[in-house]
Amino acid sequence: MKSAALLSAVAAATAVHGGPTATLRSKPRATELEPITATGNAFFKGSERFYVRGVDYQPGGASANIDPLADSDVCMPDIEKFKTLGINVIRVYSTDNSLDHDECMNALAEAGVYVMLDANNPKYSINRDDPHGSYNTVYLQSVFATIDAFAKYTNTMAFFSGNEVIHDHLNTTRSAKYVKATDRDMRAYIKARGYRKILVGYSAADVTTNRMQTAAYFNCGSDEERSDFFAFNDYSWCTSNFITSGWDKKVELFTGYGLPIFLSEYGCNLNTRDFGELEALMHSNMTGVYSGGLMYEYTMEANEYGIVEIDGGQNGSKDQTGARKELPEFDAFSSALAAYPAPTGDGGYTSTTTSQACPTADEHWDVDGSTLPDIPEGARKFFEDGAGTGPGLNGDGSQWATDQASTSEGESGTGGSGTSSGGSGGTSSSAAMRGAVPAVDMAPFVISGVVALFTLVGAFAL
Ligand SMILES: *[C@@H]1O[C@H](CO)[C@@H](O)[C@H](O)[C@H]1NC(C)=O
Ligand SMILES: *[C@@H]1O[C@H](CO)[C@@H](O)[C@H](O)[C@H]1NC(C)=O
Ligand SMILES: *[C@@H]1O[C@H](CO)[C@@H](O)[C@H](O)[C@H]1NC(C)=O
Numbered sequence: 001m002k003s004a005a006l007l008s009a010v011a012a013a014t015a016v017h018g019g020p021t022a023t024l025r026s027k028p029r030a031t032e033l034e035p036i037t038a039t040g041n042a043f044f045k046g047s048e049r050f051y052v053r054g055v056d057y058q059p060g061g062a063s064a065n066i067d068p069l070a071d072s073d074v075c076m077p078d079i080e081k082f083k084t085l086g087i088n089v090i091r092v093y094s095t096d097n098s099l100d101h102d103e104c105m106n107a108l109a110e111a112g113v114y115v116m117l118d119a120n121n122p123k124y125s126i127n128r129d130d131p132h133g134s135y136n137t138v139y140l141q142s143v144f145a146t147i148d149a150f151a152k153y154t155n156t157m158a159f160f161s162g163n164e165v166i167h168d169h170l171n172t173t174r175s176a177k178y179v180k181a182t183d184r185d186m187r188a189y190i191k192a193r194g195y196r197k198i199l200v201g202y203s204a205a206d207v208t209t210n211r212m213q214t215a216a217y218f219n220c221g222s223d224e225e226r227s228d229f230f231a232f233n234d235y236s237w238c239t240s241n242f243i244t245s246g247w248d249k250k251v252e253l254f255t256g257y258g259l260p261i262f263l264s265e266y267g268c269n270l271n272t273r274d275f276g277e278l279e280a281l282m283h284s285n286m287t288g289v290y291s292g293g294l295m296y297e298y299t300m301e302a303n304e305y306g307i308v309e310i311d312g313g314q315n316g317s318k319d320q321t322g323a324r325k326e327l328p329e330f331d332a333f334s335s336a337l338a339a340y341p342a343p344t345g346d347g348g349y350t351s352t353t354t355s356q357a358c359p360t361a362d363e364h365w366d367v368d369g370s371t372l373p374d375i376p377e378g379a380r381k382f383f384e385d386g387a388g389t390g391p392g393l394n395g396d397g398s399q400w401a402t403d404q405a406s407t408s409e410g411e412s413g414t415g416g417s418g419t420s421s422g423g424s425g426g427t428s429s430s431a432a433m434r435g436a437v438p439a440v441d442m443a444p445f446v447i448s449g450v451v452a453l454f455t456l457v458g459a460f461a462l
Contacts, residue, residue, distance in 0.1 A: 030154075031106055031109035033112065033154045035157075036114060036199070037199075038260050041353065043199075049342075049346050051088075051282065051287070051342040051347075053278075054089030054114075054292075055087055055090055055294060056093070056294050056295065056297040057091060057297070058297060058299065059299045059313055059320035060299070060301070060313055060316055060318065060320050061301040061302065061316060062122070064316045064317060064318055064320070065122055066393075067092075068092060070104070072107075073321040074320045075104035076104075078298065079107050081298075085334050087113065088113060089113065089114045089157060091115075091117075092115060092116070092118070094118065094121040095149070097149045098389060098390045098392035099392070101149060105155065109153065114156070115150070115156055116159070117158070117160065118160045118203075119160060119186060120161075120162060120163070124138075124142035124397060124398045125139070126162060126175055126182065131165075131174060131175035131179075132178065132404060133400075135376070136403050136404045136405075137379045138396075139399075139401065140375070140379040141379070141382065142395075143182060144185075144189050144387035147159065147189055147195070147387070148387050148390070149390060151198060157198075157199065158201065158228070160200075160201065160231070161183035162179040162182065162183075163202075163233075164203065164204065164205040164233065166207070167207060168207040171366065173214075173365050176217055177367060177372050180202075180217065181372045183200055183201065183218065183225075184225045185375050185379070187228070188224065189383060193383070200228050201218065202231070206232050206233055206234045210364045215356070216358065217367065219258055219259050219355055220356045220370060223355075226259070226355055228260075229260040230261050231261070234247075235265070235268045235296075237268055237276065237280075238270045238271055239271035241276070242280045247286070254289050256354070257354075259353055260291050261290050262290060262292050262294075263281070265297075266296060269304055269305050274336065276336070278339075278340040279336070279340045283343075284343070284347070299313065302315065307326070307327050307330040308325065308326055308330060309324070309327055310325075376405050376406070377403070
């Protein structure tokens with residue numbers, strides 16, 4: 001329904017070669033934060049358990065596709081707000097790997113804020129309509145260049161290898177092995193380049209029919225192939241509680257999963273938002289299995305999840321430097337953060353990681369076995385030589401590059417149908433509607449009612 005309009009809006013936005021301009025500045029002195037590590041199914045800062053208490057930060061939305069960490073006129077006023085809120089993590093969906101991030105990353109470190117980064121962006125990502133073709137050298141060069149751009153900051157907490165590439169249509173599960181191959185390659189690259197161990201994992205859509213298979217898949221196989229954490233986007237708490245949201249059932253389902261879990265997006269906006277999710281996330285009902293979450297989202301966009309409005313920044317505007325206005329939800333979120341602090345102690349975590357058996361193919365999971373595609377031949381050199389200059393957000397893109405992985409298992413019947421496939425049909429999932437954008441990595445664009453309908457159905461179907 002919305003798909004065609006959204007698609008053309010995104011196409012228009014990505015066609016504009018605007019973007020932030022690199023400016024030479026004197027380098028500020030780096031502030032060091034103690035890096036976050038993973039042990040068992042939890043995150044740690046030194047010997048202290050670390051809970052994600054953050055926001056998703058995407059000024060202008062996915063269609064603006066700007067890098068808010070490359071322009072101090074954008075990040076600085078927001079970092080002041082992050083300090084007021086007292087959050088400790090932000091997720092940033094698009095960053096330009098050809099630009100400098102010292103100023104914003106340093107200011108974030110001074111504010112005690114860690115960053116989780118999507119290593120993909122609309123032009124450089126796995127295309128779920130052509131996963132084999134889009135897993136190529138040009139793509140990996142961009143992913144690795146993003147790692148190069150951020151590995152030096154001690155407050156880079158994690159990289160996402162993909163966002164909601166796997167959705168509720170069976171055919172989207174065929175992209176799983178390419179996302180997981182990317183996840184594997186990112187971990188291998190960080191190791192080969194001698195960087196500290198920065199965590200890598202996938203941010204999943206909350207799809208009832210394949211939720212547990214997706215989770216198992218990213219935690220099966222060899223240690224090189226297993227993710228460092230699993231995250232999913234969950235909008236099922238709509239002024240409800242631990243039980244009516246179905247979160248109690250999800251805790252049961254994920255008990256014993258074996259890796260850290262957190263919500264990479266949360267925050268239903270159907271009713272008056274009081275962010276009661278935080279009470280549950282910080283409660284011993286959940287802390288043995290979950291490590292907090294990221295509230296979607298900081299800026300007010302057309303989909304109405306924001307807590308701060310940027311003057312003139314809506315509708316995909318590339319200019320995100322306008323005045324900041326706190327919306328009523330800003331106080332609500334701030335109050336919830338204050339009322340529900342991170343618990344002391346270890347939260348009942350499990351100190352050892354465990355792997356899962358790889359899921360077998362069934363009517364919801366069209367992935368044949370556990371074998372991952374080899375890295376494309378041309379990408380091997382990056383492990384020794386580094387990725388070189390990143391293409392940024394406005395290059396030619398990677399989806400039609402030809403240097404692909406040599407194996408193509410699991411791809412029977414798809415034939416690279418192109419970026420203009422419109423959405424994945426008429427089911428009620430938010431994921432399906434967001435599927436209109438081939439390049440993935442989009443946060444909910446959608447009418448919230450549809451999200452809620454799906455997630456409620458999801459909760460009942462558990
Ligand atoms: C996946 O299935 C949906 C619904 O049947 C369809 O609209 C879409 O084109 C399919 N995508 C691919 C890559 O086959
Ligand atoms: C914890 O779980 C119990 C049920 O097991 C529930 O009654 C209670 O409301 C939950 N507490 C929170 C803070 O979610
Ligand atoms: C965004 O676009 C919509 C539809 O064109 C318009 O109604 C709305 O006023 C715009 N919002 C802003 C803040 O420009």
